[in-house]
Amino acid sequence: MxxxxxxxxxxxxxxxxxxxxxxxxxxxxxxxxAVYKCPVCSVKTLKREGLGIWECSKCGEKLAGGAWEPNTSAGRSITRRVTRIAEGLKEEF
Ligand SMILES: [Zn+2]
Structure with a gap:
């Protein structure tokens, strides 16, 4: 090659x-x-473990994030949208 x-x-x-x-x-x-900054201990040790799973090798924190990066603008807008849908459901029932 x-x-x-x-x-x-x-x-x-x-x-x-x-x-x-x-x-x-x-x-x-x-x-x-890429390695990202851990939101818990603020050390740049956050690595992708699997799809949407990020693990910090310093404090062992495991968190769910974007599939390809810990925080995505798409993820944030989805969170907003889901929150809005949930609020709409509350009003309906
Ligand atoms: Zn950490």
């Missing part, structure tokens, strides 16, 4: 799926492999 300059980890897809999709996959993969 040749070098995968520019396309990074998505070089394995070759020319398949189109460059826009490969670019997005690459961003996601780089995000999911």
């Amino acid at each position: 040749g070098k995968t300059k520019k396309v990074g980890s998505t070089g394995r897809f070759g020319a398949r799926y189109g460059s826009t999709i490969r670019k997005r996959v690459r961003q996601i993969e780089e995000k999911s492999k």
